[in-house]
Amino acid sequence: MAETALQDRTAKQLRLLEQALDSGRLGPVKRLVNTLSPAEIGNLLESLPPHKRQIVWGLVDPEDDGEVLVHVGDEVREDLLKAMDPDEIVAAAESLDIDDLADLLEDLPDTVIDEVLKSMDRENRERLEQMLTYEEDTAGRLMNPDVVTVRADVSVDVVLRYLRLRGELPEATDRLYIVSRRRQYLGGISLAQLLTADPAVAVNRLIDSEQPAIDADTPVAEVAERFANHDWLSAPVVDENNVLLGRITIDDVVDIIRAQAEHQALGAAGLDEDEDLFAPVPRTTRRRAVWLGINLLTAFLASWVIGNFEGVLQKVVACAVLMPIVASMGGVAGTQVLTLMVRAQALGQVSPANALSLLRKEVLVALANGLVWALAVGSVALAIYRDAWLALAFGAAMVINLIAAALSGVFLPLVLRRVGIDPALAGGVILTTVTDCCGFASFLGLSTLLLMQ
C-alpha cells in the first residue's frame, strides 16, 4: 500500500509516544492514547515492544479495553489478557457487542467465560450460545444478532411510532427486516424508504425482497465476495429454515478483506498474520525454522541436480558462473505467471476452456521473451568467454527454462487447488524449485552435450 500522510502521522505518534515513555512522563502518554480510536490503540500496542506495550495498555481507558482487544492479533491479545485481572476482563467483555464478544470469547480463561455468561441476560446468552454453534469464519459467527424486525401487515406510520418508542437503533442499522410470525425472513425495508414513504402505506407494499439472505454457515470469504459484488451495506443471516438470526454489516466485511490481503501477503513468505511483531526470539526462531527447513530441502534438490554435472563444471568453470542466471530468470518469469493465475483463481476467472487459451498465450510470451533474452545473454557469454558452444547452451537453456516457467506458472495453481493446497501460499516455493532444477539441468546438460565431446 502506498505511503500516506495518515501512516506518517501514526508513525509520528508512535515516535512521540516512545519518547514520552523513555522519559517516564506517563501523563502525556495517557492523554495521547486516549485521543485514539480503539482500532488505532490496537495498532499502536502492536507496534510496541512487550514492556512498553504493558505500560501503555495500563493507561488505556478501561471503557475501551474490550474494543481494543477485538482489534489486535491473537498473539498480542494473549499478551494483553495476561496483564488483566479476571474482573477487568469481565468488565471489558461486558462492554462489547455480542458479535465482538463471540470473537473474543475463545481466548478468555474458562472461569472468566463463566463470569461473562452469568452477567448477561438470558436472551443475549442464548443468542451468543447460538452463534457459537457455528464454526469460526462463517457468517453465523460474524453476524450481530441485534436486529430490528417488523411485520409485513402494519403501516409505515405504525413502524415510525414503534421506532420512536424503541429509541436508539443498533449501530450501523440501514434497514429493518420483515419477518413472518415464525421469524422467517421475508425481505427488508430501508430507513431511507421509511423516511420518504407515505405513512399510510402498508409495509408489505414497500418490502424489498431483492436481497437474498445469507446462510449462517457460509464462509466469511464468500460473504465478502457477495458484499463487494452487490455493494451491500448489510445483509440478513438466516438458519437452514430461513429463520432470521442476525445481520452482517459492511464494517465487518472491510475487516475480513483486509485480513485476507494480509494473510495472502504474509502466507506467501511462510508467515502468520496473527504473529506478534515482537514475539520472543525463541518462539520466532522456531517458526521461521520450519519455513527455512522446507526451503532447505528444495535447495538441496536443486543442488543434487547440479551435482550430476560435476564433469562439465570441473572442465568449464564458466558453467558455474553462468548457471544461476538461467535459474533466476526462470524463477522471475514463472512467478509472474503464477501471480496472475492465483489472482484469476481468486476471482473465479479460471475455467478449463480459458486455462487453455491462457496457456497458449503464456507459452508464446515465454518463447518470445526467451528468444530475446537468449540472444542477449548468449552474446554477453560469447563476448566474455569466446566460446560459441557455451553461448549456445546458455541461450538455449534460457528459452527452455522460460517455457518451463510458463507451463508451471499455469499448471501448478490448477493442480495445487485440485489437491486442496492454497496456491497463494505454497505456489512460490514449488515453482522456484521447478525453475531452479530445470534451469540447472538444461544449462548443464546442454553444456555437457556441446562442450564435452
Added chain:
Amino acid sequence: MAETALQDRTAKQLRLLEQALDSGRLGPVKRLVNTLSPAEIGNLLESLPPHKRQIVWGLVDPEDDGEVLVHVGDEVREDLLKAMDPDEIVAAAESLDIDDLADLLEDLPDTVIDEVLKSMDRENRERLEQMLTYEEDTAGRLMNPDVVTVRADVSVDVVLRYLRLRGELPEATDRLYIVSRRRQYLGGISLAQLLTADPAVAVNRLIDSEQPAIDADTPVAEVAERFANHDWLSAPVVDENNVLLGRITIDDVVDIIRAQAEHQALGAAGLDEDEDLFAPVPRTTRRRAVWLGINLLTAFLASWVIGNFEGVLQKVVACAVLMPIVASMGGVAGTQVLTLMVRAQALGQVSPANALSLLRKEVLVALANGLVWALAVGSVALAIYRDAWLALAFGAAMVINLIAAALSGVFLPLVLRRVGIDPALAGGVILTTVTDCCGFASFLGLSTLLLMQ
C-alpha cells in the same frame, strides 16, 4: 484468498458460458449473463479471450453497460469501448452516478465527452467539472456530490416532511449533513436518529459533529485507513473552506482496499493490476521483458561475484554444487523479514525507536537459525564430501548470509521509503540481489581462504 463456493460457482458459470458460446447458442448465454450483477459481468468479461468477450459484451443489457465499464480494469475497458458506437457510450455514461462517471470519463473519446457533458443539466455538469479539478486517487474524485443537506435551526418534523416531499434519497445515504447558509459543514444527523427522535426537537440538538470531514485532496489510501479505523459507513468531503462538496460511502472504500491488495500482490511480481489477462502476446511480451531485464541485471551482478572466485570453483567442484543453497536460504530468510517490515510500515507501526528493537530481535533470530542450519548443512556436506574445511566454510557462510538477510530485511524498506520507492514493489528484487551476492561471496570467499592454502 481461500477458495470459496462462490468462486467455484463463478468458475462454473464461466465454463457453462464458454460451452454455450462454443456451441453458438447465444440465447442461454444472454439469459445467464443478465442474471448477474454488473460487477459479476465485469469479472466474467475479464476472464474471456477477446473474441468471446466481444460476443458476450454485445449480449449485456444496455442498461448495465455503464456499470459494467466501471467494474473492469483499464485495459479491458478500452477493449470494450472500442466495440461501442458513440451513441451507445453516451447512453451508458448517462446511466451512471456522477462519481462513477468521473471515474470513466478520462477513458472516453473527446467527442463522446462533449456529448455526455451536453446531455447533463447545468448543476450536475458543474459538479462533475469541480470533481475533475481534483487529482485522481483523491477524496475529491471518489466522492459523490449527491448529498442531502438540512439546516440546523429546523425541527425534526420539518426534516421528515421535507424528506417525504423529496422522495427517494441518494443510494447508501445513512445520514443527512447539516450545513450553514454558506454550505459549510457543521455535522451530521443519522437516519436512525431522525426515526427515533421526538419530532418537535430541533435538529441542532441532535447534531453529531464527532465525525470530522475529509479534505477533498486527501489520498484515497488515507480515506480507506480512516474508514477502517473508525468503522464509518460514509464520510463528508469538504473543500479548503470547509464547504461541503459530497460524501464518500464505504462501498467505494471496499473497492479501494481490494485494489490496494491487488496492486501490492501483482506489483511485487512487476505486474500491473489494470492489465488484461488476455492482452495481445506482443504487448505482454514487451511488458514482461522490462521486469526480466531488470532481473537479468541483478543476476549478472551475482554472476560477476561468482566469477571472482574461479580459482576455488576450478579446484573444488563441490563449491559450485553447494553455493546456490547458501544464496537461496538467505533469500528466503530475508524475504520473511522484509514482508513483516513492509506490513508494519503500511500500518504505520515503524518508528526509529522500535526499528532498533526489531533489528535486535531479527538479528538474534537470524543468528539462532543460522547456527541451527549451519550445523545441519555442515554435517550433510561433511558426510558427502568428507572435507571438514568445506563443511566449515559452508556452515559459516550460512550464518553470515542469514544475518545479512536480517539486516537487509529491516534496513532496506526504511531506506527505500526514505528515497520515495515503494518497498512492497521493489524490495524483493533488491533484497534477493543482496542475499545472492552476499551468499556467493561469503561461501566462495571462505572456501578460497580455507581450501586454497
